[in-house]
Amino acid sequence: MKNSNKLIAHILISLMTVWSISCSSGDDPSDNSNNGNPTEEPIFPSGLTLQISKVGSDSENPNGDGSGTIQCVASADDAVKYGFRFGNGTEMESLDGTMEFTYTSPGTNQYTVYVYAYSATDHSVNTSQTITLYVDDTYELVWSDEFDVDGAPDSSKWGYNIGTGQNGWGNNESQYYTNRPENAIVENGMLKITAKRENYLGSEFTSARMLTKDKYEFTYGKLEIRAKLPSGGGTWPALWLLGANIDEVSWPACGETDIMEHVGNNEGFVQSAIHTPSSFGNTTNLGGQTIGDVTSQFHVYELEWTPEKMVFSVDGNVHYTYQPANKNDQTWPFDLDQFIIMNVAIGGNLGGTIDPEFMEGTMEVDYVRVYQ
Known part of the structure; x- marks a missing residue:
């Protein structure tokens, strides 16, 4: 009996020793190691x-x-x-x-x-x-073109896109964009961008697309363009902006701001639109108003651009405000420079059917002014 008690005591002591060694080797619940590797302690400033x-x-x-x-x-x-x-x-x-x-x-x-x-x-x-x-809500004029010198548009302010939509910036339009005086010229204090029906380098129409890329680009401010629009089915004049980083990030990541678009097949209705990675092409971000005399009278097409929103108006009458609730690079790529574009397209995705009787149409621009 004594020997049995000694044996049991010996077994108990051995088990306690093994348990003690096991706990000391990493089974302690307070041990922060992970497979022998200590975890990173969080640092709070x-x-x-x-x-x-x-x-x-x-x-x-x-x-x-x-x-x-x-x-x-x-x-x-x-x-x-x-x-x-x-x-x-x-x-x-x-x-x-x-x-x-x-x-x-x-x-x-x-x-x-x-x-x-x-x-x-x-x-x-x-x-x-x-x-x-x-x-202070008083804006100061920081850049303008008053088109007060007859002849070619000021080359220090304007460049041109040359060619057709096959160059990568078209919308299935029918015109060939040139820099000829037949399509863009300053006369009597007005810039005249004229779309013509004529055979030219394989195209049935010509026109001009002028832009300030690499010449003048800006972030935020108020842009005013006083213009009279062309008439005729298939005409598609536009006053708009593109992100100056388009060559680096492409479209629509650069952002596009359409201040004014008018379609001759829906004469009198002018619209503004925003194109971003979250909504582009047939965008849902747009609004407009009907003005019956846009092809016979001059009107001031205006954009007010701030870090919070973009407001579009004609003669001071607002028809669309873009102010996304969740601003990120998908909805608001508009904290960087943009450049100005003015053009008259013929046909295309928005211009639509071209009137077979159409021969020529001119957009006249009195001035372009940027305030900040």
Whole structure:
């Protein structure tokens, strides 16, 4: 009996020893290792601060000088980058914690600026600050063409697309775009873009497509174009913008802004449209209005472009506002430069059936003005 008790005690001691060794070798629930490899501990930035300066702010102008520009400086321990949000639906990255931003909504308004500090493990902390800022709604003319010198359009301001839609920028249109005076000329203070029925290099029609690409490009502002439109079934005049980065990112990633399009087969109705990666071609982002005398009288076609929205109007009467609720590179590729295009197409996807009696139609442009 004594020997049996000794044997049992020995077995119990051996089992306890094995259990102790097993626990010490990694079965401790508090052990953070993973198959012998320690997991990365999260790092959270600390001590985040945000300083905001309003440009031109002084004792007489506590809400800034009217430019709407603010300068932000953020700082935090263990931060490797920062993200700023200004209420426009996007986050702007900064590696050093500095950022400049310009608000454009006119008047005195309150804005809440958020900043996020990110660590090397991509963990973040954030803080915010609410400011009162004054934005002067007075625009200044920054670029224009008044077309007051007869002859060829000013080559320092305008270039041309040459050729047919086979060049990659057509919409099944029937014209051949040229830079000839027969299709684009300044006369008596007016630019005249004329579409003609004539056989030219294999095409039955000619016209002109003028653009400011690589000559003048801008971001935000107000664009006014005073024009009288051509008539005739199949005519398709357009005043519009394209993203200056089109050669790098292609269309529609560059963004397209159609200020005015008119179709001779639906005379009197003018429309504006937005083309983005989220809606392009037969886009759903469009609106327009009917104006009975667009082919006999001049009207001012206007775009007001801010970081928040695009507003389209004719003679001050708004017919469409584009302001996506969720702004990202799919819905809003409009925080970069765009250039101006003016053309008269014939036929094509929107122009439609060409009147067999059509011989010639001219879009006359009194001026193009950009304000900021």
